[in-house]
Amino acid sequence: MSKMLPGTSFFLERKQENKTFSKEQLDSFQKLKTLEAGGNSFVCSCDSLSFTKGQQALAQVLIDWPEEYLCDSPSPVRGQRVRDTRLSPSECHRAAVVSAVCCALFLSLLLVGVLCHRFHGLWYMKMMWAWLQAKRKPRKAPRRDICYDAFVSYSERDSYWVENLMVQELEHFRPPFKLCLHKRDFIPGKWIIDNIIDSIEKSHKTIFVLSENFVKSEWCKYELDFSHFRLFDENDDAAILILLEPIEKKAIPSRKGFS
Structure with missing residues (x-):
């Protein structure tokens, strides 16, 4: 020019x-x-x-x-x-838009991670995966991996009654019952969720020792939830409920496993 x-x-x-x-x-x-x-x-x-x-x-x-x-x-x-x-603003401010999208995506992933950690989302996803896997299995397929007569789910605060009275009585019965206890039979170093799922799946029954301490324990609630999944999957009443003490209605959380 x-x-x-x-x-x-x-x-x-x-x-x-x-x-x-x-x-x-x-x-x-x-x-x-x-x-x-x-x-x-x-x-x-x-x-x-x-x-x-x-x-x-x-x-x-x-x-x-x-x-x-x-x-x-x-x-x-x-x-x-x-x-x-x-x-459009996206064409005129492409770098700013890309930065904003990346920040929003990062914050969304961070929020999902926090919520999953807070509400144990991985646990429920794992239970759902186990449920889907069980749906593919034949209903009458023999279970060859059974190792225990029952898995005992209880609160640590009720351990004295469970371990010194109930377990002693059942394991010294004739014939003795083979029980799975988290203190004794969980594999050290293995993720606790995997231990719970494996123990329940390898047991004929699951004994729930119900008390106010039980309903306050998050892990006990998850064990009861997974037992519900097993009940729906196999159409088999595998749960045995033992009421250790009266539980006030207000102490029972409004949750699917306790409704």
Whole structure:
């Protein structure tokens, strides 16, 4: 482009490909009497569009404005008049939009992680997976992996009665019952959820020693929930409930396993 002289007419060579103007060039155009730049392939960038919309005097300088001033790129606005073209915020602030989306995605994943940890979402997903796996098995398939007569679910605060009275009585019975206790039979270093699921699946029955301490224990609730899954999957009443003490209704949580 040749040097511009104030107060003169300036004619831009027509039919240039992918033409765009810098802010400095647009500023200098206002010093001209006339400017013919129509018929070019204009790159409609966010900066140039925002500038042309804010300069009403530019329309008096440009010949054939706005009919001959058409956008060639970007492709969504190709063929539109420069004056009428509107670019979306995502096109003008792509970096900011990408950053905002990444931040929102990160915060969403963080929130999901916190909620899963707070409400033991992994436990329920694992139970659901076990339930789906059980649905694929034949209903009458023999269970060859049974190791115990019963898995005992109880609160640690009731351990004296369970371990010194009930367990002693059952394990010294004739014939003796083989019981699975979390203190004695869980595999050290194994995730407690896996220990619970494996122990329940490897037991004919599950004995629940119910008390106010039991309903206050989160792990006991999960053991009872998984027993419900097993009941629905195998259509087998595998739960034995022992009421150790009266439980006040207000102490029972409004939860599926206790409803």
